[in-house]
Every structure is written in C-alpha cells, then in structure tokens.
Amino acid sequence: MTPSADYTEKIPNNVDLHEDRRLQRALESWQPNFLSWWDSMGPALPTEDVYLRTAVHVGRAGWANFGHVAMRDYRWGVFLAERDPDRRIGFGEHRGEPAWQQVPGEYRADLRRLIVIQGDTEPASVEQQRNLGATAPSLYDLRNLFQVNVEEGRHLWAMVYLLHAFFGRDGREEAELLLHRNSGSADSPRILGAFNEETPDWLSFFMFTYFTDRDGKYQLGTLKESAFDPLSRTCEFMLKEEAHHMFVGTTGIDRVVQRTAQVMCEQDTDDVVAHGAIPLEMIQKYLNFHYTVSLDLFGSETSTNVANYFTAGLKGRWNEARREDDHKLTDDAIMVDSVVDGRIGLTEVAALTGLNTDLRRQYVDDCQTGVERWNRILERAGLPQRLYLPHIAFNRRVGAFAAVQADPWGQVLSPAEWDRRQGEWLPTDVDRAYVRSLMQPVYGRGRIAAWIAPPRQGINDKPVDYDYVHLA
Numbered sequence: 001m002t003p004s005a006d007y008t009e010k011i012p013n014n015v016d017l018h019e020d021r022r023l024q025r026a027l028e029s030w031q032p033n034f035l036s037w038w039d040s041m042g043p044a045l046p047t048e049d050v051y052l053r054t055a056v057h058v059g060r061a062g063w064a065n066f067g068h069v070a071m072r073d074y075r076w077g078v079f080l081a082e083r084d085p086d087r088r089i090g091f092g093e094h095r096g097e098p099a100w101q102q103v104p105g106e107y108r109a110d111l112r113r114l115i116v117i118q119g120d121t122e123p124a125s126v127e128q129q130r131n132l133g134a135t136a137p138s139l140y141d142l143r144n145l146f147q148v149n150v151e152e153g154r155h156l157w158a159m160v161y162l163l164h165a166f167f168g169r170d171g172r173e174e175a176e177l178l179l180h181r182n183s184g185s186a187d188s189p190r191i192l193g194a195f196n197e198e199t200p201d202w203l204s205f206f207m208f209t210y211f212t213d214r215d216g217k218y219q220l221g222t223l224k225e226s227a228f229d230p231l232s233r234t235c236e237f238m239l240k241e242e243a244h245h246m247f248v249g250t251t252g253i254d255r256v257v258q259r260t261a262q263v264m265c266e267q268d269t270d271d272v273v274a275h276g277a278i279p280l281e282m283i284q285k286y287l288n289f290h291y292t293v294s295l296d297l298f299g300s301e302t303s304t305n306v307a308n309y310f311t312a313g314l315k316g317r318w319n320e321a322r323r324e325d326d327h328k329l330t331d332d333a334i335m336v337d338s339v340v341d342g343r344i345g346l347t348e349v350a351a352l353t354g355l356n357t358d359l360r361r362q363y364v365d366d367c368q369t370g371v372e373r374w375n376r377i378l379e380r381a382g383l384p385q386r387l388y389l390p391h392i393a394f395n396r397r398v399g400a401f402a403a404v405q406a407d408p409w410g411q412v413l414s415p416a417e418w419d420r421r422q423g424e425w426l427p428t429d430v431d432r433a434y435v436r437s438l439m440q441p442v443y444g445r446g447r448i449a450a451w452i453a454p455p456r457q458g459i460n461d462k463p464v465d466y467d468y469v470h471l472a
C-alpha cells in the first residue's frame with residue numbers, strides 16, 4: 001500500500017488494485033452501476049462544474065486537492081489509512097493479538113453485516129439530499145452540499161471495496177443491494193429509519209449534517225477500533241472527510257441562529273416570520289426531531305449482539321485506547337436508561353450488554369457542545385432565549401423509551417396528551433410549509449438568502465463570493 005492515490009487508474013486507489021486483477025475487474029464492473037445510480041439518485045440540479053476537494057493522499061500533510069470538476073467525472077476512489085504493521089487488537093478476547101488482515105471464518109457473517117449497515121447509510125443520505133440544490137441559499141452552500149454528496153458516494157465505494165475484496169460472492173451481492181435499496185422506498189427502503197426520512201429543506205439538511213452525520217462519526221469511531229485491519233483503516237480515513245460534513249451542519253445552524261437573533265434584535269420581536277427569518281421555536285422543533293431520530297440510530301440500550309461484537313473484537317468503544325479499564329469488561333456493570341413500572345429510570349446491566357448506551361452518551365455530550373455554541377450566539381445578541389437538547393425519552397422509536405411518550409423534559413405523558421401536544425415540540429405541517437416557503441434559490445455570486453447569515457469565510461481560503469459552482 002502507498003499513501004498516495006494512483007489517479008492513472010480507472011478507480012483511483014492506494015490499495016495496489018492493479019495487483020489483483022480479479023478484484024479490479026469486479027470493481028470496474030460495479031462502477032457503471034454506481035454511475036447510473038448517481039445519475040438517477042444523486043444531485044438533481046444540473047451543473048457545469050463544482051469547486052470540490054478530492055482525496056489524493058492519506059498522510060498527514062495535504063491529503064486533498066481542490067479544483068472545479070464536473071461532478072459526474074469526480075474521481076471516487078478507494079483509500080485506506082496507512083497500515084501500521086505492528087498493530088494489535090485493543091480489546092475483547094483477542095486483545096494483544098496481531099490485527100487481522102483477512103476475515104476470520106467465524107466472524108464473516110457479523111463483519112459483513114456491520115459493513116453493509118454502515119455502507120447503506122452512505123448512498124441513503126445522497127438520495128435524501130437529492131433535491132436540495134434547487135433551493136440553495138448561496139453558491140457557497142450549494143458547493144458544500146455537493147461536497148458532502150460526492151464524499152458520501154466515496155464512502156459507499158469504501159464499503160463496497162471491503163465487500164468485494166474480502167467477502168467473495170456474498171460481498172458482491174451485498175454491493176449490488178446497496179444500489180438497489182433506496183431512501184424512503186416502499187419496496188426496498190434503506191436499513192435504518194433516519195435514512196428513510198426526507199431532507200426537504202436546508203434547515204433539515206443542516207440538522208441532518210449536525211446530528212445524523214455525527215452519529216456516523218461515532219459508528220465509524222467504533223469500527224476504526226476493529227480487529228479487522230482493512231475496516232479499521234478505511235474508517236479512519238472516512239472520519240477525516242466526515243469532519244467537514246459536521247462542520248457544514250454546525251456552521252449552518254450557527255448562521256441560521258445568527259440571522260434569527262439579528263432580526264429579533266433589529267425588529268424587537270420574537271415573531272420573525274413577518275421578516276423572513278426562522279423563529280427560534282421552529283429551530284428548536286427541527287433540532288428535537290433530528291436529534292431524536294439520530295438517537296434511535298444507536299439501537300437499544302442493551303444488546304447482546306453488540307456485546308458479542310465487542311468480545312470478538314469486531315467493534316470497539318469510542319476512544320477505546322483512552323479507556324482506563326481492562327478493555328474486556330467481563331466483570332463490569334453499567335447503569336442504562338430504562339422504563340420501570342411506567343417511569344423513566346436507570347437499570348444496572350453488564351457493561352458488555354450496555355455498550356450502545358455507552359456510545360450514545362458520548363454522542364449526547366458531543367451534541368451538547370453545539371447547543372452551547374448556538375446559545376452563545378443568542379447570549380452575545382443579548383437575548384434571553386436558549387436552545388436545548390430534549391430529554392432522551394422524548395420522541396423515541398427504538399429502545400426502552402419507544403414504549404412511552406414523554407415531553408422534552410422527561411415527563412411521561414398519556415397517549416392522548418402526547419397527540420394533543422406533540423406539535424408544540426416537533427415540526428408541524430405549518431412549520432414545514434413555512435420553512436419550505438423560505439427556500440428560494442440564491443445563485444448569484446456572493447449573494448445569500450435572507451433567512452441565513454453569510455458564512456464567516458470561504459472554502460480553502462477562497463473568498464465567500466467565489467464562483468464555487470457553475471450551473472449548467
């Protein structure tokens with residue numbers, strides 16, 4: 001493996017693909033299927049070219065190139081982080097043994113499943129975001145959308161490479177299915193719930209990239225620990241790209257809050273609808289929705305599957321190396337969220353079975369930093385209002401809290417009261433229609449829609465008013 005990508009090949013890669021002709025041919029025959037999926041399910045807005053970064057090197061210094069490229073000619077490639085020849089397994093019953101370069105037979109089905117679930121989310125988000133180009137608030141934002149889209153496409157390539165290279169015929173079949181399932185499809189939906197929701201407007205897009213891409217960060221973080229070294233190295237490199245997706249979400253919400261706060265101050269009112277901004281309560285409702293569907297992605301509070309994955313070395317914890325315990329957890333316990341006699345509480349379980357809860361708590365802490373950041377914007381504007389993360393039991397479809405209805409402060413509600421009041425906390429049709437009414441495209445250089453503040457700086461040291469996208 002070399003750190004630099006070979007761009008003379010049909011499929012750019014740093015895995016010496018030319019040395020394995022069978023694998024190369026298999027991936028080259030998957031490539032046209034990928035491209036026809038991209039044409040029919042990828043970004044719908046016709047463009048000439050877009051100022052995009054393309055990964056060229058996995059090393060520390062300068063890993064990407066920037067330039068205007070036609071999106072269809074984007075060089076989706078296969079890149080694994082550099083191999084550490086001495087890498088050892090960091091947790092579970094194989095702790096201390098050398099990392100695996102091949103898939104052990106007994107873990108084949110589980111590893112394939114983990115890769116397929118991760119792989120399924122990547123094209124799903126491209127499908128969800130397909131129509132957003134039609135209503136971009138600026139060329140800068142349009143470029144960021146497309147950057148996220150092409151990189152999610154590359155993440156699909158990353159998972160498809162693993163399936164083709166290490167899972168034989170089953171892997172090739174799974175790679176086909178990754179293009180066959182579609183977000184929101186009635187017959188063959190994407191595997192996870194949040195990836196079948198629509199992303200109909202840009203407020204949803206920013207919330208998605210903040211909350212749902214952040215779930216991806218944590219899932220990739222656990223797979224980065226995997227004893228299966230090619231999976232670990234793939235995820236390590238994907239995390240690098242993922243950071244920009246979350247930046248798009250974080251700063252997107254910053255700018256929406258900023259604009260709303262500005263209008264509130266200038267007009268001395270909370271009711272910013274008349275002035276074309278998004279009211280704070282509406283921002284809160286969107287936040288509530290995207291945060292809670294993303295919490296569902298972490299699965300049930302307890303899971304014997306996940307305990308087995310950990311023990312086997314397939315999937316570790318977030319920051320496994322920094323944990324100060326035996327990395328086996330066979331004798332440890334954890335308190336997990338639960339419902340006891342209809343009331344919200346905690347139950348003690350074996351630490352191994354509670355690993356989903358452990359990961360979700362890391363995620364919740366991380367989400368909280370965004371809320372604090374947005375609240376500082378409100379504070380600086382001299383406004384008393386604050387945003388918050390709703391209680392973990394609010395609006396859940398998966399896990400212990402799927403059985404109860406709770407308000408955003410964790411008070412259990414009767415089903416009737418929930419039905420009556422959920423519109424106070426989740427976007428209603430009226431809210432969604434209002435947000436959608438603001439979504440008018442702004443394609444002029446350096447111009448920006450009225451519902452969002454301009455970005456503080458451009459991409460890759462380019463000015464904010466740079467011609468990031470040339471429309472067709």
Ligand SMILES: [Fe+2]
Pocket residue numbers: 122151152155216238242
């Ligand atoms: Fe991704």
Ligand SMILES: [Fe+2]
Pocket residue numbers: 152213216242245
């Ligand atoms: Fe992402």
